[in-house]
Amino acid sequence: MKREQWGSRTGFILAAVGSAVGLGNIWRFPYMAYENGGGAFFIPYLFAMLTAGIPFMILEFTLGHKYRSGAPKTLKALNNRFEWLGWFQVMISAIIAFYYVVVIAWAISYAYFAFTQAWGEDSNGFFFGEFLGLADGSAPSNLGGLQWHLLLPLCLAWAASFFATYRGVKGGIEKVNKVLMPLLFVMVLLLIGRIVFLPGALNGINWLLEPDFSKIWDLKVWSAAYGQIFFTLSVGFAIMLSYASYLPEKSDINNNAFMTVLMNCGFSMLAGIMIFGALGYMANAQDKELTEVVSSGVGLAFVTLPTAINLLPAPGVMGPLFFLALVFAGISSHISISEAVTTGLMDKLGWSRQKTATIFCSTGLVVSLLFITQGGLLLLDLVDYFINNIALLGSCLLELLLVGWLCRLEDFRGHANRLSEFTIGAWWTICIRFVSIGILVVILFNNILGAFRENYGGYSNNEVTFIGWGMIALMLVVAIIINASSKKETTV
Template structure:
């Protein structure tokens, strides 16, 4: 039986965009922009998109299309040519995806809960106290003392897992492609409608000025450029097996360059729309409360489940705009979660040659059980700690090793030549320069900076033992397990030796 394929180019692009567009576009990008020079931040951000995002996406689409395997299979084949055993990197990326998929679903569960709450605004006047004390019931707990299972969190997580399971169980065409053809247009329509209702609110213009007011002095700050590149790698779903898996289902005749540029551009464009939406709301909230907007700006979980719910109470027709906002969070989360789990499933199918339905049932069932750790009193603490180490250490390391192997050992010129043969337009030498020099240097700077900060300052208020076991220990375990799988695998040369 041949490998599954996307039914249409549109279906593939929507699926890739659905993976890239996630919760981070809504609750991380606006704050990153505000914090790093406002409108001036778009200069390094767009430069990072052109010099890192698009070349990296073309590289991963090329690898997936050429080898028609998930990440472990691709690196196995590349290792044969280089006379190296590289399968470990593919499995390390799959494990990153698995870990993210297990805790990411908790945030989707919270979003589903808040979608229900938004119809009546049952979070009350003190949204901070409601979220942490009443909803999460976070007390004197820790990552190793999680407390009890909370059914009001576990049930929404089960709903999220069920939707993801249905999408991956039914396959590429009937499940994932069909789901994204519904989810992505729905997300765009909701966000555009929300913007149309919020951008004209009193104070909204003030919020947008804070977001887009350029501070060109920040362009001389290395941290701003590092933040721009970090956001690009954070949001595009590269480096942890997803885009390799998705592109492996492309038909033989596929315009790789155009697909990559469209995917990256839509993702970045949506981030800007999310910024307009969020800061319109924050500006109105500041106007209503007669306080500076700097007092209400936040990022991450605090923005989505504390600040925005409070702001919704000050909006006109809150019983409509509130549910629509949290629907957008749920949709963005689900589209990303489906892609994350598919990266794991495709790797296992390639390795064991098991039927998709069997693997989907096993992965989603086991994932649901483990994810219940995050449906506890201390679940948010475990999530926060694991998320930091996975995204700031493991993922950046994975991207760095991948680009060095592909751009230096396989050679960027060969990758570019393959993509150009299939595409309507050719990329120039700039792509090779970006992959060989710019991306590795930037990734190395980000990784070294993150390592130094984590070694010297630690993360948050977590104990040394928490960080050692659940941070460094988890990454070490993933690396060792990946290497063990690599060693225990039969001769990697069983794969065909077709070269790029």
């Protein structure tokens, strides 16, 4: 059966950018920049983009285009013994899909609440108590009852991904991203255009951009910059391999990779200006220091910013705009995560796209119910920590080791260069083989050491062992079993 293709280069780039631009750009990057030297952080960040982000993106676009397959089949083509790594990456995507969609469901709910500021004056109590139902005794292993008001937004979020993956690359994913991505950028620019004129907003932006060059010599800052690049670009867990496998024969790989990475990083900068402008205004309105109001993660999006929205002029317009931006950023990423799993399963099982999308999305909806329970936030937090800080970075490292040291990198460089307007030289090989691998070894070693030294989030030993480490061990076992069964199939 002939493989699907993107309808246009613009469609592919918008889909790739849509995958990379996610909730982390809005709530993780600004705080990370602020915490790691402000404007000075952009030096290691840009260095990480040039030496890790762009080279890794070129690599995944090249592999996907060359082998015309999702992660398992591509890694099997590289080395028959490494199909398991492809399935490990697919499972990372599947697990992220199961919990990431819940945060989109929260954002959908808050887009509705924002018209009337239904969270009231105590946005903290509303979010954790009334909205999530987090109670004393809630734990990742003690989930409690379902929060039924979250079921409809959860179904809507899954429906968006189902529609896109069911309709296919050209008729679904491309069309959806051609609408979502321009709208997302327009909404963020509109919000910035209004926020920067508010009293105190420029002070907040100045807090973000003012460089503290003393931080440049701190290895933790460089580690944070590289970590953010790996987190944000959707590399190393099956997504970009899947997307690139649908590229037409003649595709400018190097240019596409540069544009995708630059647009993603540019959006992160815009998000930083938007968030810190709002926080600066909030600090000014409440007569507080910015350090007293700044935060990151779900606390920033669902506690701090609702408080800021209460203080904004025309909150019934600005609030829904902000949460719709979160919804659009989340959905475009979730579609790509779902597609990574769908592509891997289609390649392996020979199912039709419609059957695969239906089975995965309906299974995903059922599994996601775990995360809309009273203890769902805590389960999400623990699973997300181990997936992002251990499994994902480990997967990136293993892929780079395989391609960089067990394959002929020059062949892939030649493949990309033959198709591209400008060529990449020895710097690309050095970045893949030495720089990215070296940095990942340091970050992953520190993360594993940290996870063993102290239980993340204060969770119990049993929860960390069985839910965190146990999940990674189970993923590895399942991946290896699939790999072994594939070898039997080829020998029979």
